[in-house]
Amino acid sequence: MRRIKIVGACLLAVCAIGVLAATSASAFVREAPEVGRCIKHAGGHWKDGGCKTAAKVASEQKFEWYPAYGEAENGETKLAEKLKFTSVSKEGTLIQLTTVTGEGIGCKKQTALGEATGPKTLKTYNVVFSECAETGQKCTSTNPKAEKTGEIKVKELNGLLGIEKFGETHAKDKVANLFKPVSGEVFTEFECGGIPVKVHGEVMNPLKSNSMKSVLTVKFTASKGKQKPEKFATDPVGTKRVLFSNKLVGGGEVQAGQSLTTIQTGEEKLEINTLI
Secondary structure: OOOOOOOOOOOOOOOOOOOOOOOOOOOOOOOOOEEEEEEOOOOOOOOOOOOOOOOOHHHOOOOOEEOOOOOOOOOOOOOOOOEEEEEEEEEOOOOOEEEEEEEEEOOOOEEEEEOOOOEEEEEEEEEEEEEOEEEEEEEEEEEEEOOOOOEEEEEEEEEEEEEOOOOOHHHOOOEEEEEEEEOOEEEEEEOOOEEEEEEEEEEEEEEEOOOOOOEEEEEEEEOOOEEOOOOOOOOOOOOOOEEEEEOOOOOOOOEEEEEEEEEEEEEEEEEOOOOO
């Protein structure tokens, strides 16, 4: 089987939504993260501006955690008003989709839009990969249909936040985001030199936590067609939340993985907090 050299870009990716997360409102319970903010507040439950250290005495009660949706622990509501973000691939970084059999395609750039839609959910849309090719053959999407040759569009995606790996403490829990199409399982369908390709399934990416940010570097990482991570810590044994793609040579369908680094810019600072 021939091995396809990647140009350097990705394809189905989901602009990652890393800035948008924070955990459950019930204190010290290992539940999925949720969108929120740590705001300065006299008499709050937290000592620091990342809501990482619980206040033990009155003099330490300086900050409060406010979920983007719903009430804070003190009963107040301060909803985040600006929950949209943009995503643009980091210049000079690898963007590619590869299969476990060594085939793959690459692109030169990725852009996307997104927004938080609930305490633990988000969506991303207008996902476009540009200058996509496979060993010199330009790749162009047919579903969704692209306007330009070498352009691959991805369907609108839903995101779900969760814990990828439990740590020794809540501060060390690892957070991840799961993306899948809003409808059906197909991310995109495209053609490279007349060869049709369909990509479907689910894809995950790790997220940074416990720090308020408006700009975040988000990475999708895959090695030899295998995504990292491939499941949440709470998933049943044997679960694999992965992508699949048909082979470019010989037919059949195999597991695939996506590599992509994006710079995500939000309208306001948000946080993933694993301690709430």
